[in-house]
Amino acid sequence: MINFPNAKINIGLNITERRADGYHNLETIFYPIQIKDALEVIEAGELSFEASGLGIPGRVEDNLCIKGYHLLKKDFDLPPVKIHLHKHIPIGAGLGGGSSDAAFFIRLMNDKFRLGLTVDQMQTYARRLGADCAFFIENKPVFAFEKGDEFETIKLDLSGYAIVLVMPDIHISTSEAYSGVKPAPVRQSLYDLIYEPIEDWKKLIKNDFEENIFRNHSAVRGVKAALYEAGAIYASMSGSGASVFGIFRQTPDLSALEAGNQIFYNV
Numbered sequence: 206m207i208n209f210p211n212a213k214i215n216i217g218l219n220i221t222e223r224r225a226d227g228y229h230n231l232e233t234i235f236y237p238i239q240i241k242d243a244l245e246v247i248e249a250g251e252l253s254f255e256a257s258g259l260g261i262p263g264r265v266e267d268n269l270c271i272k273g274y275h276l277l278k279k280d281f282d283l284p285p286v287k288i289h290l291h292k293h294i295p296i297g298a299g300l301g302g303g304s305s306d307a308a309f310f311i312r313l314m315n316d317k318f319r320l321g322l323t324v325d326q327m328q329t330y331a332r333r334l335g336a337d338c339a340f341f342i343e344n345k346p347v348f349a350f351e352k353g354d355e356f357e358t359i360k361l362d363l364s365g366y367a368i369v370l371v372m373p374d375i376h377i378s379t380s381e382a383y384s385g386v387k388p389a390p391v392r393q394s395l396y397d398l399i400y401e402p403i404e405d406w407k408k409l410i411k412n413d414f415e416e417n418i419f420r421n422h423s424a425v426r427g428v429k430a431a432l433y434e435a436g437a438i439y440a441s442m443s444g445s446g447a448s449v450f451g452i453f454r455q456t457p458d459l460s461a462l463e464a465g466n467q468i469f470y471n472v
């Protein structure tokens with residue numbers, strides 16, 4: 206069985222407080238985008254993991270798909286499987302690629318071995334693998350709060366716009382990004398702001414990670430400025446960076462940005 210875990214962008218991200226468990230409470234809008242990995246699971250004589258495409262840093266045992274397998278194995282009598290992950294979603298980009306693989310792995314195992322898990326139960330497993338994972342179980346636009354793993358459904362359809370994603374050659378670890386932010390309560394929640402006209406988002410909606418990341422990595426700041434220069438209605442870093450997306454009325458010409466950046470058009 207095969208499926209195609211997709212990435213997400215964050216439209217706005219407010220870090221509101223530091224929690225006693227070392228994590229942070231936040232609010233954000235998660236929006237799925239069409240940059241995808243390929244994930245295949247085949248029943249086999251022993252558990253194995255094979256990767257292709259972009260190199261994944263870290264040990265195989267720490268891959269979120271393998272962690273997902275062990276998590277489910279504690280509760281279900283699963284046979285060994287061979288997992289093949291073809292990595293295409295940029296890593297350390299704020300696109301949630303690893304989290305998506307983990308969530309799609311849980312969904313795939315649920316279907317393949319008829320585990321009978323509900324969406325809520327799959328989200329509970331996903332939360333244990335990472336704050337971003339639970340979103341990818343339903344994989345539809347949501348307002349997320351607490352650790353980013355509790356959700357309210359929203360109505361947001363950007364399919365009439367061209368979303369372009371630019372990935373500078375800079376990779377930022379999520380914990381590094383959190384360590385540079387001072388949490389603060391919000392004046393107006395994204396839950397309401399997201400319904401303001403997109404033309405107004407520029408002055409209303411921000412990503413709290415940007416200030417510190419822009420200070421330390423001026424190239425990322427430069428990409429955002431270039432997207433506005435190219436006519437973006439709204440541009441922002443996604444999640445903890447370093448990828449930056451722009452929302453345009455029409456697909457822009459970003460040839461000037463091609464050197465040093467990977468560009469994904471119409472995601």
Ligand SMILES: C[C@](O)(CO)[C@H](O)COP(=O)(O)OP(=O)(O)OC[C@H]1O[C@@H](n2ccc(N)nc2=O)[C@H](O)[C@@H]1O
Nearest residue numbers: 227228229304335336337338352353379380383444445
């Ligand atoms: C930046 C975001 O992508 C926004 O969507 C997420 O908050 C990150 O989610 P994630 O990568 O799934 O994060 P996890 O793997 O659970 O945590 C990685 C590290 O990020 C920090 N972290 C993450 C989520 C959160 N609400 N507060 C945090 O402080 C913690 O230092 C944690 O050790």
Ligand SMILES: Nc1ncnc2c1ncn2[C@@H]1O[C@H](COP(=O)(O)OP(=O)(O)OP(=O)(O)O)[C@@H](O)[C@H]1O
Nearest residue numbers: 262263268269296297298299300301302303306444
């Ligand atoms: N399946 C996987 N794909 C990519 N990275 C993985 C995977 N499993 C574990 N990891 C580890 O997670 C780290 C970051 O993964 P990911 O690409 O999800 O980060 P990110 O783009 O910053 O996402 P986020 O938006 O969740 O912060 C990698 O450095 C790698 O060590």
